[in-house]
Amino acid sequence: xxxxxxxxxxxxAEGRAANLPCNHSTISGxxxxxxxxxxxxxxxxxxxxxxxxxxxNEMASLIITEDRKSxxxxxxxxxxxxxxxxxxxxxxxxxxxxxVFGPGTRLSVLP
Amino acid sequence: xxxxxxxxxxxxxxxxxxxKIECRSLDFQATTMFWYRQFPKQSLMLxxxxxxxxxxxxxxxVEKDKFLINHASLxxxxxxxxxxxxxxxxxxxxxxxxxxxxxxxxxGEGSRLTVL
Numbered sequence: 001x002x003x004x005x006x007x008x009x010x011x012x013a014e015g016r017a018a019n020l021p022c023n024h025s026t027i028s029g030x031x032x033x034x035x036x037x038x039x040x041x042x043x044x045x046x047x048x049x050x051x052x053x054x055x056x057n058e059m060a061s062l063i064i065t066e067d068r069k070s071x072x073x074x075x076x077x078x079x080x081x082x083x084x085x086x087x088x089x090x091x092x093x094x095x096x097x098x099x100v101f102g103p104g105t106r107l108s109v110l111p
Numbered sequence: 112x113x114x115x116x117x118x119x120x121x122x123x124x125x126x127x128x129x130x131k132i133e134c135r136s137l138d139f140q141a142t143t144m145f146w147y148r149q150f151p152k153q154s155l156m157l158x159x160x161x162x163x164x165x166x167x168x169x170x171x172x173v174e175k176d177k178f179l180i181n182h183a184s185l186x187x188x189x190x191x192x193x194x195x196x197x198x199x200x201x202x203x204x205x206x207x208x209x210x211x212x213x214x215x216x217x218x219g220e221g222s223r224l225t226v227l
Binding site for chain 1: 115117145147154155156157160202204206215216217218219220221223
């Protein structure tokens with residue numbers, strides 16, 4: 001079973017920031033938080049991951065609470081092409097361990 | 112990031128035939144690859160873990176004799192759906208982990224199988 005909880009859907013206006021929450025209250029000390037997204041009929045695309053510090057890359061920012069029980073993925077300026085299902089996954093870095101996907105959040109960016 | 116490629120991207124076959132899907136890591140070596148299946152409006156479900164040079168590990172409920180997995184090299188894993196039936200129609204996705212990294216998995220584009 002997935003170790004994360006996400007809202008099933010969210011809307012965001014084009015050009016505004018999209019903030020996608022994720023709860024992972026049972027996260028272990030050696031587990032990272034990963035975010036992927038899946039655009040319709042494509043394979044999942046890696047976005048960002050982090051352990052405990054906030055992270056930023058060219059796609060998004062990841063804010064992890066101090067107790068690590070929740071996190072937020074931020075798309076600073078959402079575009080229509082960001083419409084997708086966003087998956088939050090917690091996973092240790094043990095080699096060979098797979099990713100368990102929950103239902104994710106369906107983000108709709110509206111014009 | 113690392114690139115994982117699947118082929119074919121879509122295939123239509125008749126019931127009872129077998130279909131092979133290839134998954135390649137293009138710019139890195141992957142001793143472990145994962146095969147997922149996704150039905151419409153559902154999330155990805157892990158089918159099996161493919162290990163180079165050894166037998167695949169199947170998830171509970173996945174028939175190993177129906178979904179044959181071969182991981183003959185560090186850059187190629189194949190999934191063969193044997194004696195396909197319409198209920199096997201699905202989106203099949205592979206992924207691979209780049210060794211030495213912090214664990215992110217890279218996914219292929221997916222292969223859509225339609226069994227008539």
